[in-house]
Amino acid sequence: MNEGRSALFRRCHLALSKADTLTSAPAKAELSVDAGDGGSAQPESDAAFPLSELSHLFESEDAAPSTQDTSQDSALEVVQPGQVADSRQNLRMKFQGAFKKGISNPMDLLESTIYESNVVPGPKKAPMDSLFDYGTYGHMSNQKRRRKKLPRGKTATSGEDDQSSDPPKVVKTFNRSVLFDCVSRGDPAALDGLLEYLQSHDKRLTDEEFREPSTGKTCLPKALMNLYGGRNDTIPLMVDIAEKTGNLREFLNSPFRDLYYRGQTALHIAIERRCKQYVELLVEKGADVHAQARGRFFQPKDEGGYFYFGELPLSLAACTNQPDIVHYLTENPHKKADLRRQDSRGNTVLHALVHIADNTKDNTRFLTKMYDVLLIKSAKLYPDCSLETVLNSDGMSPLMMAAKLGKIGVFQHIIRREIKDEEVRHLSRKFKDWAYGPVYSSLYDLSSLDTCGEEPSVLEILVYNSRNENRHEMLAVEPINELLRAKWQKFAAVTFYISVVSYLITMIIFTLVAYYHPTHGTPPYPYISSSDYLRMAGEIVTLASGIFFFLTNIKDVFLKKCPGVKSLFIDGSFQLLYFIYSVLIVVTAALYLSGIKAYVSVMVFALVLGWMNTLYFTRGLKLTGTYSIMIQKTFSDSCWCMCSS
Structure with a gap:
């Protein structure tokens, strides 16, 4: 141990600091080294020597290089405190790589070799120091260091507390592109922190910065348009966030605002995507079941549109053959859709069904079935109102519209409809009088078929409407054909x-x-x-x-x-x-x-x-x-x- 100390003191100029005066030595200490007989220098008090005073030896890289000793046996010069040690050697060169990350501090190595007892570490400074891998023992720089701001309510703690405590939570930033990308991928984890961001900045999901500029679309319709296996897990999350931010109804009923898709809401999209689970979620949370999609896209084809379904969510469900959603919209305990509601053209859901008919076999099959379901449901819910007699803005009932537009499949079904349920049998237009084997006699309801007065009759529409190429086939449908024969x-x-x-x-x-x-x-x-x-x-x-x-x-x-x-x-x-x-x-x-x-x-x-x-x-x-x-x-x-x- 003494030989190690001797080797170290041959290479160093010791400087006595003011701390030496705090010890028992009243005056400056002198140290002599007997190089001839290999004796070692012994300080007066090892415990009194402050090791921190050696730190400047490792940090004074800019100092003038010291001259090499011509002989290791020469006596060491004693430097008084306060004097400049021009001949100090930069010992950093002796510890090349010691200040690299992952290597122990050279001062710790030095202290462990000189003293057998442990050195108590001093308290660390502010958390800003944690940005460095290791601290130094050198003098403080005159440059002002910027202290990292602490989260509100937090204070500087000891090094042990900093190491054990969790780092401050970072609030993510969201904008329209980020939000739309997250919901398009259906990744609810990507929306972590959205609620905190909205609450901290006093924002809502319906703000303009979160809408598509061209259409006014919010992130909810965007998510409904990007389903994976009929699901998008971000939808319930966004509904919950909107409810917590206090604008749930506005978020659910926010319509498109552009010319083509004006009036369409998230409920329309959920119905079109055939997602009953999301339809139930939206209706339960307060979606408007009577929202009207009036954009150019939702107009008839002969008027430059693409898909006319009657504007209303119920009409959309009926026209896309979704009886389960139709039943839910008309029977849910939250807000029921009114079957008597008319769109901007005065058309009911029955008018909409007639309008989308194309006279094909499959189309006629599902339309006629849906037509009867809605008619019977209306008779049970509203006994005082006959849905089939409601006229649109052109003064036409569904039967008249079928005659005018040449929808022969629906037309034939309506005038020959026979319902055997006694509760709603009055809705039938065909009543079987008697039957004998394969022979039977039926009575037909001719109301609206052949009338006189100001109200136009179906027969008159067929005769004087020249735009239908199949009107001659419609005149051959029973009981129209039998009616014409009787008239003749x-x-x-x-x-x-x-x-x-x-x-x-x-x-x-x-x-x-x-x-x-x-x-x-x-x-x-x-x-x-x-x-x-x-x-x-x-x-x-x-x-x-x-x-x-x-x-x-x-x-x-x-x-x-x-x-x-x-x-x-x-x-x-x-x-x-x-x-x-x-x-x-x-x-x-x-x-x-x-x-x-x-x-x-x-x-x-x-x-x-x-x-x-x-x-x-x-x-x-x-x-x-x-x-x-x-x-x-x-x-x-x-x-x-x-x-x-």
């Missing part, structure tokens, strides 16, 4: 034959007037003889028939049917020909009374066209009706091609 046998046949005879008599009179008209003089010609008076009577009858056809065809062609140009040529060709004939008759009379001889040319065209129109009456005969339609079709197609070219 009762009075229509008589009326038709009277019209045939009247028209033929009118055309014969017109032909005689044209044949016996005067050829000399200037019209109007004088009426002198009895033959002239007969000619005048014929002219009056012809003019009266022309005015009659003019008025009736204006009513039928332009007011009732209201077709386009194409439909006018194809479906209303005979009505159009009769209208032209009546116009020529009126023009002929006007030219005749004005004294213009050109009336003869117009009269000839009117006469030819009038006899051509007699083909119209061949439709009333089974033998010639098919040929009449073929001729009409050929003529109308030719006229349309000429006009379009």
